[in-house]
Amino acid sequence: MKRVMIGCSVLKKEVEALIDCSDLEYRWIREHLHNTPDLLHTEIQAAIDAETDADIIYLSYGLCGKALVDIQARSCPLVIPRVDDCIAMILDDRSDLGALRCSSYFVSQGWLWGEDGIGYEHDRMKEKYGEKRALRIARAMFKNYQYLLFIRTGVETAEDRQKCEAMAEKLGLKVNETTGNINILDAMIKDSNDQRFIRIEPGEVIKEEMFRTD
Numbered sequence: 001m002k003r004v005m006i007g008c009s010v011l012k013k014e015v016e017a018l019i020d021c022s023d024l025e026y027r028w029i030r031e032h033l034h035n036t037p038d039l040l041h042t043e044i045q046a047a048i049d050a051e052t053d054a055d056i057i058y059l060s061y062g063l064c065g066k067a068l069v070d071i072q073a074r075s076c077p078l079v080i081p082r083v084d085d086c087i088a089m090i091l092d093d094r095s096d097l098g099a100l101r102c103s104s105y106f107v108s109q110g111w112l113w114g115e116d117g118i119g120y121e122h123d124r125m126k127e128k129y130g131e132k133r134a135l136r137i138a139r140a141m142f143k144n145y146q147y148l149l150f151i152r153t154g155v156e157t158a159e160d161r162q163k164c165e166a167m168a169e170k171l172g173l174k175v176n177e178t179t180g181n182i183n184i185l186d187a188m189i190k191d192s193n194d195q196r197f198i199r200i201e202p203g204e205v206i207k208e209e210m211f212r213t214d
Contacts, residue, residue, distance in 0.1 A: 005189070006047045007060030008034070010086055010110035013155040014182045015060065021189055024058075027051075031110065037065040045071055048078070060185055062088055063211045071206045078200040079191075081184050082211055090151060090180035092196075104149035104176065105142060109156045112163050135170060142171045151180040 003024050007015060010031040027047050033040035044059070044067065051057055054076050061068055062083035071078070083089050087106050091097050100106075125134035148168040150161060168175045188197055198210045 001055045002051075002053055003056050003058070003189070004051050004054045005058040005060055005185075006044065006051075007058075008064075008086060010108070011060055011090070011182065011185075013109060014090070014153050015185060017155050018153075018182055019186055019189065024189060034064060034067075037067040040064065040067040041069075041071065044068065048072075049074055051076070058185075058188055060086075060089070062086060063208065066208060068206045069208050071200075073200040073202050073204055075202055077202065078206070079188055080198045080200070080206065081188060082196050082198050082213060083184070084211065087151075089184055090153060090182060091178070092184045093181075094178070100149065103145060104147040105145045105173070106149050106151060107164055107167075108151040108153060108180065109160050112160055112167075138170065139172055142173060145173060147174050147176045150175060150177045152177060153180045153182065 001023070003021075004027060005015070005024055006027045006029065008031050009028040012026075012028050016026065029040070029043050029047060033043055044061065048057060048071065052075055056076055057073075057078050059068070059071075059078060059080045062081060062085040063069075064085055068080065081089055083092065087101075088097060090108065091100075091106075094100065125137055128134070129137065148164055148171070150156075150164045165175055184196060187194075195213065198206070200206055
């Protein structure tokens with residue numbers, strides 16, 4: 001049986017380090033496509049279409065700015081966590097996630113160093129506008145936040161925390177920490193039959209309302 005996970009590379013380290021499943025094959029899609037949901041949609045569908053001999057495909061994505069809407073299962077079922085995004089995935093057990101979103105900008109190891117990470121965005125602005133203007137722009141972008149919330153999942157290093165602290169200082173934010181996990185993905189590949197997951201049969205398409213839990 002061929003089992004494939006297609007996922008966002010922002011969670012690559014967590015998945016490959018923490019999920020013990022030797023028969024699962026991984027296909028990683030660049031995380032910067034989150035800024036362009038239409039392109040992310042196209043990349044995910046292309047990755048699904050390429051797996052013509054898979055028996056089941058797991059998507060380690062949430063709704064992700066509606067990028068998954070109208071994604072179609074082809075020759076095998078698709079299984080997806082019933083979450084809005086990767087933050088809801090790794091903070092699945094936090095009942096106060098809605099309140100945290102109002103005050104905090106979330107960073108994990110993947111978001112710190114990824115192609116679309118907070119540090120790289122600042123570096124791009126600095127190269128384009130110069131240090132002082134880039135800093136003003138960055139602080140304006142984050143003015144509605146109080147904290148950078150550093151999510152520990154077990155794959156981070158001291159260097160990751162240092163980078164988070166340096167970025168918080170530049171942005172005029174405080175650093176908070178919390179613990180996250182990818183237990184929901186582990187349960188998904190073990191075929192847990194509960195309301196946390198959406199299963200799409202061949203020929204069916206993903207609809208936005210499938211992600212509602214009420």
